[in-house]
Amino acid sequence: MKLDFGPVWANWSDLAHGAMVTVEVTGAALVLGCLLGLLVGLLRLDPRKRVRYAVGSVYVTFIRGTPLLVQLFLLFFGLPQFGIVLPAFFCGVLGLGIYSGAYQSEIVRGAIQSIDKGQMEAARSLGMSHGMAMRAIILPQAIVRMIPPLGNEFIALIKNSALVSLLTISDLLHEGQKIISVSYRSLEVYLAVALIYLLLTNATGFALLRLERRLRVGGLVQ
Amino acid sequence: MSGSAQELVLAVSNLSKSFGPTRVLADVDLSVQASQVVVVIGPSGSGKTTLLRCCNGLEVADRGRIEVCGTTLFSDGRLLHDSELNALRTRVGMVFQSFNLFPHLTVLQNVTIGPRRIRRKTLSEAAE
Ligand SMILES: Nc1ncnc2c1ncn2[C@@H]1O[C@H](COP(=O)(O)OP(=O)(O)OP(=O)(O)O)[C@@H](O)[C@H]1O
Ligand SMILES: [Mg+2]
Numbered sequence: 541m542k543l544d545f546g547p548v549w550a551n552w553s554d555l556a557h558g559a560m561v562t563v564e565v566t567g568a569a570l571v572l573g574c575l576l577g578l579l580v581g582l583l584r585l586d587p588r589k590r591v592r593y594a595v596g597s598v599y600v601t602f603i604r605g606t607p608l609l610v611q612l613f614l615l616f617f618g619l620p621q622f623g624i625v626l627p628a629f630f631c632g633v634l635g636l637g638i639y640s641g642a643y644q645s646e647i648v649r650g651a652i653q654s655i656d657k658g659q660m661e662a663a664r665s666l667g668m669s670h671g672m673a674m675r676a677i678i679l680p681q682a683i684v685r686m687i688p689p690l691g692n693e694f695i696a697l698i699k700n701s702a703l704v705s706l707l708t709i710s711d712l713l714h715e716g717q718k719i720i721s722v723s724y725r726s727l728e729v730y731l732a733v734a735l736i737y738l739l740l741t742n743a744t745g746f747a748l749l750r751l752e753r754r755l756r757v758g759g760l761v762q
Numbered sequence: 763m764s765g766s767a768q769e770l771v772l773a774v775s776n777l778s779k780s781f782g783p784t785r786v787l788a789d790v791d792l793s794v795q796a797s798q799v800v801v802v803i804g805p806s807g808s809g810k811t812t813l814l815r816c817c818n819g820l821e822v823a824d825r826g827r828i829e830v831c832g833t834t835l836f837s838d839g840r841l842l843h844d845s846e847l848n849a850l851r852t853r854v855g856m857v858f859q860s861f862n863l864f865p866h867l868t869v870l871q872n873v874t875i876g877p878r879r880i881r882r883k884t885l886s887e888a889a890e
Pocket of ligand 2: 811
């Protein structure tokens with residue numbers, strides 16, 4: 541059994557294009573996920589604020605408790621029954637973003653709650669409002685603590701983005717499958733696809749590590 | 763005590779506070795006048811910190827009355843409105859038992875963040 545990477549080289553630009561689509565879908569979903577994560581994380585800080593807390597909890601429970609693929613199919617194949625037909629790319633970003641937001645909200649909540657509550661009290665005792673204390677005192681410290689778990693989440697999101705190939709989006713995996721359908725070189729092409737994912741995930745991990753170090757040196761943490 | 767016209771900066775009357783079944787403050791009365799130095803002493807766990815936290819609105823007492831600089835901070839189980847409370851707090855300093863310095867800020871930023879962020883002073887004004 542001989543390996544033949546010929547089809548990989550011959551269709552290199554298709555794979556590169558697919559990788560770009562993967563980066564785009566993931567990047568857009570990341571932004572959406574961060575916004576949702578921050579919003580819902582803040583909603584769920586205080587269980588005594590029942591309504592806010594309940595809204596956040598329903599979201600996290602539903603999204604975390606059901607498969608991402610099912611959520612994507614609900615958006616792409618389910619919504620058209622209500623006459624809502626969204627473009628595939630948009631569905632992919634929306635689905636991944638909503639999914640990631642649920643996990644990110646827990647990261648945000650955990651990091652904020654890990655900051656000593658004396659910090660909030662000290663800020664309030666200076667006369668700061670709750671919101672100002674959150675922005676000037678709590679969040680700058682919490683963000684540094686969010687970075688390692690967010691790094692995990694970003695990497696997971698890149699890998700999960702492969703599922704959007706099932707929504708007809710021409711991402712990295714989808715482009716690979718197209719090459720296989722004409723060359724029948726599954727092993728070689730999937731290896732190449734895996735390698736590109738590996739590059740994407742590790743580059744992300746590396747970038748976040750650099751960022752964390754910068755923030756530490758910049759004095760955002762003791 | 764000199765002069766009867768001394769300004770009353772802190773007036774606490776009949777203040778009570780319990781944490782569950784533990785009664786920490788039982789009908790406490792206290793009055794502090796301007797430029798007076800007052801020491802509250804007592805064994806560990808006797809409620810000194812709790813009293814101070816009540817006077818800053820960080821803890822809500824159960825009964826009694828607290829007036830700070832002529833403003834009623836607490837009475838009949840109710841705390842002053844948030845915005846007025848914040849304004850009052852800019853005029854009252856509090857040092858915490860565990861200090862609670864802001865670790866992400868420099869020493870200068872730590873002492874100037876109050877006046878700068880809340881009273882919108884410049885760095886040089888605040889640093890004075
Ligand atoms: N948030 C709280 N919940 C329950 N009990 C509390 C709380 N805060 C304080 N207490 C209790 O109230 C009592 C008084 O505590 P406080 O901190 O006011 O004492 P203290 O006089 O400042 O003591 P120390 O000299 O050790 O600082 C203690 O028995 C303490 O366990
Ligand atoms: Mg104490």
